[in-house]
Amino acid sequence: MNVLVVDDSAAMRKIIISALGKTELRGARTIEAATGKEGLDKFLDGNFGVILSDWNMPEMDGIEFVTRVRKVDRRVKIIMITTEGTMGKLESALDGGVDEYVVKPFTHETLDRKIKKVLGVKA
Amino acid sequence: MKADVAPAKLNEIAEKVWSMVLGLKLSPVACDPARTEARAFVLGKITISGNWTGSVTLGCTPTLARDAAAAMFGKEPGETEPDEIRDALGELTNMVGGNFKTLLKGECRLSVPNVMGTVPYGEVVPPPREHLWFECAGGVVILSVLEE
Numbered sequence: 001m002n003v004l005v006v007d008d009s010a011a012m013r014k015i016i017i018s019a020l021g022k023t024e025l026r027g028a029r030t031i032e033a034a035t036g037k038e039g040l041d042k043f044l045d046g047n048f049g050v051i052l053s054d055w056n057m058p059e060m061d062g063i064e065f066v067t068r069v070r071k072v073d074r075r076v077k078i079i080m081i082t083t084e085g086t087m088g089k090l091e092s093a094l095d096g097g098v099d100e101y102v103v104k105p106f107t108h109e110t111l112d113r114k115i116k117k118v119l120g121v122k123a
Numbered sequence: 124m125k126a127d128v129a130p131a132k133l134n135e136i137a138e139k140v141w142s143m144v145l146g147l148k149l150s151p152v153a154c155d156p157a158r159t160e161a162r163a164f165v166l167g168k169i170t171i172s173g174n175w176t177g178s179v180t181l182g183c184t185p186t187l188a189r190d191a192a193a194a195m196f197g198k199e200p201g202e203t204e205p206d207e208i209r210d211a212l213g214e215l216t217n218m219v220g221g222n223f224k225t226l227l228k229g230e231c232r233l234s235v236p237n238v239m240g241t242v243p244y245g246e247v248v249p250p251p252r253e254h255l256w257f258e259c260a261g262g263v264v265i266l267s268v269l270e271e
Contacts, residue, residue, distance in 0.1 A: 008235070009210055009211075009213060009214040009217070010196075010207065010210050011192065011195035011196055011207065011210045011211040011214050012195075012214050014195060014196050014197060015144070015195060018197065056217060056221065056233055056235060057235065058235045082221070083217060083218055083220070083221020083222055083224070083225075083233070084221065084224075084225070084233075085221070085222065085225040086224075086225050088230075104217075104218050104221065105139065105140050105143035105144045105218055106143070107143065
């Protein structure tokens, strides 16, 4: 499976990809994007099963990115990785097409639990 | 409106971020301008606007900022690039600021973080004495919340 990791912080992308190696997605091919626009371009050019996206990014934020992805693909599983821990914000993300969210900072166990949930894998 | 967030809660946020992201322990200490390692800080700032308007500033002494970047990028400290140190401190600021924002009442928006590079002690805004101070791995971390 291909996994798209969208975050404007290279450090955070590194942390996410490292954590993925300890989850259900270990061994998956990961593709990085540093902006929402780059993420959208790579998504349209590729075949992804899961997207992990930051929310707070310059120019195109995570919600706009997800909205644009959802206009062309309803099946890809999207997990938002965010510091936006308030219920109202998280509910608006879920309404906007996000399947699950992980609040930063996170453990690889939390990420694994959310990945298994969106993939329908029993924990 | 006042943020109405106890310093203990800020301590908790900073300690959680440091522990979970870097695997390092932050220990609250009193402000001590005489500390030789605290002559300059790499400073990150993030602003919050909406029902509460202000900013969160996070600073690390340069060696600690380099060590934090090394931990986040999985490198040796001597191999880190200046851009990686800025990126790492920006993300740490984002996490601390974002977690602080969740404690605020009402609708608020978070900016993207801005890292100002290494700032001499006397030019840090707000002044270091108005920050919470922490000791970590031989360095100093400072954290402030400033209402505008």
